[in-house]
Amino acid sequence: MTTTIDPPERRETAADKLRQGRHAISERWHHAPRWVRWVLLVAVIAFFYALPNKEFYQYLGPIPTPGANFTQVMFTVSIYVLLAVGLNIVVGFAGLLDLGYFGFFAVGAYTVAVLTSPSSDVKTLWPWLLVVPIAIALTMVSGVMLGTPTLRLRGDYLALVTLGFAEMIRIAAVSSEFLKGQRGFNQIPHPPGEYADGRPWFGVLDARPYYWLVLTLIILVVIGVRNLTHSRVGRAWISIREDEDAAQLMGVPTFKFKLWAFASGAAIAGLAGALFAGKQNFVNSQNFELLNSIIILAAVIFGGSGNIVGAIVGGGLVAYMIERFRGIELFGVELYEYRFLFFGLVLVVMMIFRPQGLIPNRRRAAEFKDRRKEVIVGE
Amino acid sequence: MSDTEQTPAVPAQAAAPAVETVDEREPLLEVDHVTLRFGGVVALNDVDFTLYKGEILGLIGPNGAGKTTCFNAMTGIYQPTEGQIRFRGQKISGKKRHQITRMGMARTFQNIRLFPEMTALENVQVGADAHHKTSVISALLRLPRHWKEEREGREKAERLLEFVGISNRMHEFARNLSYGEQRRLEIARALATDPALLCLDEPAAGFNPAEKEELLQLIRQIRDQGVTVLLIEHDMRLVMGVTDRIVVLEFGKKIAEGLPAEVRDNPKVVAAYLGVPDDAA
């Protein structure tokens, strides 16, 4: 049947064996009996619910962060994971390069700040829970507004426009009187709920309830994203990533689905922003540096774009690593100061040894394997 | 190769065989004096032909004659500079590509353009999705429509993979399929959009004679299921064996049109092909 010539067989190297080893793990997971997978999944989830308890994490050796409150760090990590899951829809599945994803996070956080804080000019003082859906809706709208003119175009326009968008939001936050710049918004209300004795569930000192809230929402969001990717919608996204022209000619309304990818990603960032504001109590312009967009993008690629688990691991590891450096001194300098240098180094090493990401999408793994073949053919 | 089992659907002016029905002569696609320029290059020059329901029309011509460009104009990739194309009586121009596909026109590509990191099954499912309505909300909440369309699409995709003979490769990534399998997968994917007209751009390119014979059978079966076929092909033997009528292009111009035998003996066609020895195979 075949008319192509297969490349000549190559002798296996150690690196190949290693790769196959990793491959075997993913294969084993996919072939494991259903109940084994469920038990493992429940165990992992239980582990992460237990993680911020001191009674638990004090036994975890080097994992707790020496230079920062570990529960606070876990909250930050969980926010990054949520963001990575959202950005993965846009970049990993639909293949749209969004360089300003953090801008949507900012829109979510500022929506909550403006509508709930007493320092805001509008003085609505609405409760947090009421504003969360508004924040999500507004971020989606801003995603659609940004996407409508740009998603019709091909190529690098989207990257440029999203980059500009995030910068625009940041500059507005810094300099607009309405958004209060450095002074920011204070007394942003926390999520509702209280114990029988009147103490609130979501207080000021303890970060654990916030972390649990985000963790729970991550699980819900992941179920939602999985439902989407295992459906007509996900197939449309991937087909657009693979070959946009062919997708159109096979009846995929590509613009509509790109816009949906963009809006869904934005909505998740808006949710993350609203959660962040509800925990922080205070939002100002310093929270939204452009660097954050790049970190999340790097996290998605690092984890293995196009794979939900990869995005979770990538987002979690990257955010955790950055915090882990706090308080560690080496030759008299605090490593935290050099966190981005180290981070860049890790990325470069990754690109060399594992370009498909830590936990690649199985499709991507195949793609990179084949690229290696192509190179060999060329030799 | 046997020509005997065919009942050519001939154009109106030719003598109609007894089996011909009115329905078969209904025009499906009308390419109406189409000119298409790329800057100075005239890729199509006043090309004019009609495709009737139920026939297999061959579109042939030497390299660079404008065959693929003609497909591209039909499927909405390029807008004709002059003239227009009507499909099922409706103008193509101004329609989006996916709308044209939903109207019932499907195609394959001269340079295979599958979705490489999707499985064979998923590739065909994308085609089947053309007529599905599941959107973000129904997929997110797993509403009944999602389940219904998912089941239908999957069954259809499995059926079509079986039909083109690669159902054993269903869960393989498209990029891992052999060349011949990829060509078949493209046909299955196109058929999944329920086309009234299937446009095949050199589907047998790179095939050996046995594979070509199989493909020929496949094309006949497709036609027998009521799909009209427009076939671009270099291999004259293959074209003669399967088509009901042939349109010949050269340098963007239609130089001949008619029954295979007529076209084969047309001196203009012979001359056009003489200069291109590697196409005479």
Ligand SMILES: Nc1ncnc2c1ncn2[C@@H]1O[C@H](COP(=O)(O)OP(=O)(O)OP(=O)(O)O)[C@@H](O)[C@H]1O
């Ligand atoms: N996008 C384009 N821009 C400029 N010129 C083009 C473009 N597409 C096609 N052409 C030119 O139009 C002419 C017709 O090309 P086309 O691909 O339609 O030929 P073809 O009949 O399909 O040939 P082949 O048998 O080689 O596939 C060629 O001269 C080609 O260079």
Ligand SMILES: [Mg+2]
């Ligand atoms: Mg061509």
